[in-house]
Amino acid sequence: MSTGSVLTAIALVVFGYLVGSLSPSVWLGRIFKGIDIREHGSGNAGTTNAFRLLGTRLGIAVLLADFLKGVIPVVVAQFLSTPLVTVIVAFVCVLGHNYSIFLRGRGGKGVATGAGAATGMMPIPMVILVVLFAVLSFGTRIISIASITCTILLPIIAFLFHQPLPYIVGCCLMSLVVLWAHRxxxxxxxxxxxxxxxxPWNKKPAGPAG
Structure with missing residues (x-):
């Protein structure tokens, strides 16, 4: 690699980590609810706790933001550098989300950001995992089952869809980080x-006042 390519790779990796470290759940919690999401619920600065504490609309906003934190740096890396650098960028996006420099090393569990990073690398195979995640989430109502199952399947799907070796290795590394966060x-x-x-559809309607 030339000096310019090396500098580009370093800049992309730093960019990926910093973007991954952004915490929309903490910001939206403070702005709209006046709370620090890390001090309530599970104490996790991720999407599931955001839905639990901030409500459906803000939860969806956090989900989309966390997902895009993975997609954007990876897509930029694909245009500007090599598959190996792209994989490293995807990995550090998840690291940034889980161990944010802006939250003193705390963060989320990397599911939405990891899904975004993986979608940036292999969008078509990720459709399968997104559908499976939705089915398991709504079917079992235990989000961690959906998260853990799809995390385990991620590198397998990458292999079955004949993704480049760096992408398969990257999916393995991201899966390990996410699984560790779910221990x-x-x-x-x-x-x-x-x-x-x-x-919302599981909530029982309030009874008559009286």
Missing amino acids: RNIVRLLRREEPRAVF
């Missing part, structure tokens, strides 16, 4: 203690 969820699942999500 407590895995323990609760094994103990059958993992809480179920409450979707």
Whole structure:
């Protein structure tokens, strides 16, 4: 690689980590609800806790923002550099989300940002995982089951769809980071203690006043 290519690669990696470190859930919680999302619910600065604490509309906004945090740096890297650099950028996006420099090393669990990064690398195969995630989330109402299952399947899907070797390796690395972030969820699942999500259509209507 030329000096210019090396500098471009370094800039892309730094850009990916900084974008990944942005925390829309914390910002929106402070602006619209006057709370620090890290001090409530699961204490996690991610999408699931945002839905739980901020409501459906703000939760969707956080989901889209976290997803785009993965997509944008990866797509930029694809245009400006090599597949290897693209994979590194995808990986550091997830690292930034989970271990944000702006949140003193805290963050989310990397599912939405990892999905965004993977979509940037291989959009068509990711359609399968997005559909599966939705089916498992709504079917079981246990978001961690959907997250963990799709995380495990990510490198397998990459392999089955004949993605470049760097992309397959990158998917493996991202999956390991996301699974590590879910280690407590895995323990609760094994103990059958993992809480179920409450979707708007699952809420019972309020009874008559009186």
